[in-house]
Amino acid sequence: MDRIPAALFGASGMVGQRFVASLQDHPQVDLVAVYSSERSKGKKLSEIWKLPDAVLNDDIASMKLEKLDIQDAVKQKAKIAFCALPADLAKKVEPDAASAGLAVFSNAAAYRMDDLTPILIPEINYDHIKIVELQRKKKGTRGFIVTNANCSVTGLSVALKPLVDKYEFPRVFVSTYQAISGAGYPGVPSLDINANCIPFIKNEEVKMNREAKKILGRFDGTSIRPIDIDIFANCVRIPSRDGHLEAVTIQFAGKAPNADEITETFARFEGKPQILKLPTAPKRPIIVRNEENRPQPILDALAGSSDRTKGMAVTVGRIRVDGDVLRFFCLVHNTIRGSAGGSVLNAECAIHEGMI
Template identity: 50%
Template sequence: MTKRRAAILGTTGMIGQRFAHMLDDHPYFEVVAYCASDRSQGKKISEVWKLPDAELSDDLEGRAIQQTVAEDLSREGVELVFSGLPSDVAKDIEDECAELGMAVFSNASSHRTDPDTPILIPEINHDHLEAVDIQRKRRRKGGYIITNANCSVTGLALGLKPLVDAFGIEDFHVATYQALSGAGYPGVPAVDILGNILPHISKEEEKMKSEGRKILGRFEHGQFVDSSVSILASCTRVNVRDGHLEAVFARMPDMPDNERIASTLGEFKSRPQELSLPSAPVEPIIVTAAPNRPQPLVDSLAGSPERARGMAITVGRIRTTEDSLRLFLLVHNTIRGGAGGSVLNAELAHREGIL
């Protein structure tokens, strides 16, 4: 099979490095351009590599970083773009790539609220891909943008979806304990976070609500219709490298018991598993009965096969009463909540024939 020609934008960043690792020797895609800002132009990937848990292949380490110019990518025959750009920069560059006919798979928030742009999580809302048809019509050369969600929302939405569908639970509160890598480079100053917890992450609580409702909602008659699910969030930054832990609370009369909640989450599978997409975890939600899990240090890289490491969320400490539910969930913020989410979206688009 001929591989599709891809580019990575923001290669030197937290998300960009994950892209480079996940797309190395990918069965569907071949990265032909590694881009970043003019500050990084000409550097070898080995000079900027900072991921301690992902080894750099011989092929990847010698690749050079180029400046991000949409016209250059178009001339190089790039068909799809994986974007790990900061939102303020991403807006125009992603639009330019899409206008030049490329398919853009973005981590940035700049296009998430566009009325014809899906926030895609293939296990939850693969039907939202329909919006892409509408978007392509307004762009000159049929390109489009598909975003993935904010990293905390991705884990939360994945955990909530089976509970909303099976039991109609609608009223959720969540407290997050978010890792430092979620803030990118250079991130939070060490002096602010060492021995500390920061009880505010700009715009995060609003995104949990608005993105969560769009993702869990429907796409019908050419538009997104938000879910009626209520999500009230309190977000904190903690001194952890990778992995966002989230404490979820829900209330409903006649709450199902622990076993039903656990089996509903643990048995959940969807379109990516049906299609055996290369980065799809066999079990998207891993349920643990251990009393002290999930933990970021132990469980962040959950997921199999090897290509899907970090793509499963882990749920534990499920506790129910007659009218309440509490649980913890953990998501790897730069893999499932970041680069891996976009890679899975592109794999789905490829297999559904829209690439």
């Protein structure tokens, strides 16, 4: 199969650079154009590169950033637009790109709660991609928008999926310990975050509830019905670099299942991307750690089963049951599984479905 040409909007940002790292050796997608704002225009990717754990191939390192231009992306024959733009800009750019015929895979919050746009995490809700047909019909476009979730929501939703499939519970309580890279570049001022924690991340706690409900919801052929579980979140920015850690508490109606059963439920979980063996799907979407002090951002954020899937697995640990209460920690790489890697996996699903 010929690789499908793709453009990247917001290539110079924290998420944008993760896209470049994931796409540079991609077997199905060919990165043909990278865009940023006027500020970075004309710079080579090697000049703006800030990821210590990803090395650029020479041909990609010398690609030059252009000022964002949808028509130019179309001229470069792009069929896909990966989008890592701020939400206010994405609100205008993404529908314009879809109207221009591009398949848009977005990281921004702008269209996540749109009725005809999926928040796709394919291990959880592969079938939600079908709603794109309704989106195309209503908008009259060949192109379309698929979003992925907020980064903390991604980790939590992946961890909750095997539990909601097997057990019933009405409420989830979660406290997050979120890395600085989650705020983009340059993000939180160093004097605010160094040796400190900030117990406020704008809009994050609301997103945790409403996005998770949609992601875990059911697509009935015409709409996505949110799941009937409420998520109560406390979100905190901490001075780690990458990887959002989350402390989760669930109260069951009666006695909770025992810790061994919960451990096995997590460890056995797999979804359609694993069955299809999609290039960016980790062998196991959830990795369970049994050590008493894991998961940790430094040790576990890059969990995965191969170079391509590093950072795509969610790590779960410290599974404890006391009577009717289950507690555990989960950890997600915010700019890989929680953003760029998640979008690339979504594109692989759309390619598999023949949508591009």
